[in-house]
Amino acid sequence: MRTLSLFFALIFAACFSHAQTADEIVNKYLTATGGVENWKKLEGVKMSAKVNQGGMEIPLDIYNLKDGRQMTVVTFQGKTIKQGVYDGTTLWSTNFMTMKPEKSDAESTEIFKTGLGDFPDPFLNYSDKGYKLELIGKETVEGTETFKIKLTKKPFVVEGKTEENVSFYFFDAEEFIPIMVESEIKVGPAKGKISQITMSDYQEVNGLFFPFSLGQGVKGMGSQPISLSKIELNPQVDPKEFVFTEEK
Numbered sequence: 001m002r003t004l005s006l007f008f009a010l011i012f013a014a015c016f017s018h019a020q021t022a023d024e025i026v027n028k029y030l031t032a033t034g035g036v037e038n039w040k041k042l043e044g045v046k047m048s049a050k051v052n053q054g055g056m057e058i059p060l061d062i063y064n065l066k067d068g069r070q071m072t073v074v075t076f077q078g079k080t081i082k083q084g085v086y087d088g089t090t091l092w093s094t095n096f097m098t099m100k101p102e103k104s105d106a107e108s109t110e111i112f113k114t115g116l117g118d119f120p121d122p123f124l125n126y127s128d129k130g131y132k133l134e135l136i137g138k139e140t141v142e143g144t145e146t147f148k149i150k151l152t153k154k155p156f157v158v159e160g161k162t163e164e165n166v167s168f169y170f171f172d173a174e175e176f177i178p179i180m181v182e183s184e185i186k187v188g189p190a191k192g193k194i195s196q197i198t199m200s201d202y203q204e205v206n207g208l209f210f211p212f213s214l215g216q217g218v219k220g221m222g223s224q225p226i227s228l229s230k231i232e233l234n235p236q237v238d239p240k241e242f243v244f245t246e247e248k
Contacts, residue, residue, distance in 0.1 A: 022133035028176040034208035046235035087242040194219035
């Protein structure tokens with residue numbers, strides 16, 4: 001009996017030694033999508049996409065720059081509407097009713113700032129940022145076996161209370177690319193619900209791989225599909241496009 005117990009212990013140890021770790025999964029992901037050094041060289045991304053809203057396709061351009069500046073430019077009924085714009089200091093958006101720029105409240109701005117430095121990917125040099133990884137286990141997502149990884153970032157304050165900043169990433173167990181991200185919504189009407197983002201149709205752009213099909217919504221309540229038509233690396237953008245201007 002003791003020999004048999006030792007045999008199973010050795011088998012378990014051998015299997016455990018070959019199990020994937022969170023670090024290994026993330027390293028394989030970064031390697032498979034272009035390599036760490038190539039990701040580090042990236043200075044900015046412009047994504048051209050279309051969102052289907054009530055049967056109508058709405059074009060938009062999403063800008064993300066290494067220095068933290070970003071914005072989404074929506075073209076609707078001949079008008080240009082900017083959303084989620086950060087100029088390095090101020091977070092603002094165009095009010096859909098008044099069509100005037102408005103600053104976000106202080107709390108939303110501070111929460112937004114906790115993600116600065118994540119470009120182009122939160123997993124790039126994650127330990128240097130003070131982030132932590134934990135492999136939760138395996139989980140099947142729409143028929144695909146995945147590794148579920150918990151990413152814990154720096155906490156933020158909501159209504160005077162310090163909240164955890166946690167996201168769960170689901171990596172395809174064969175391709176080592178994320179296909180879904182879940183996180184709890186901390187502010188707004190959907191507070192307490194789970195945000196769910198899906199990614200698929202990865203394509204190469206100048207040696208780096210990006211998902212060209214996205215879905216964004218609340219878990220269990222449907223998803224808004226976003227189809228990317230083009231991704232441009234290191235785009236030239238006039239700095240004035242990001243600047244908040246107070247209208248009188």
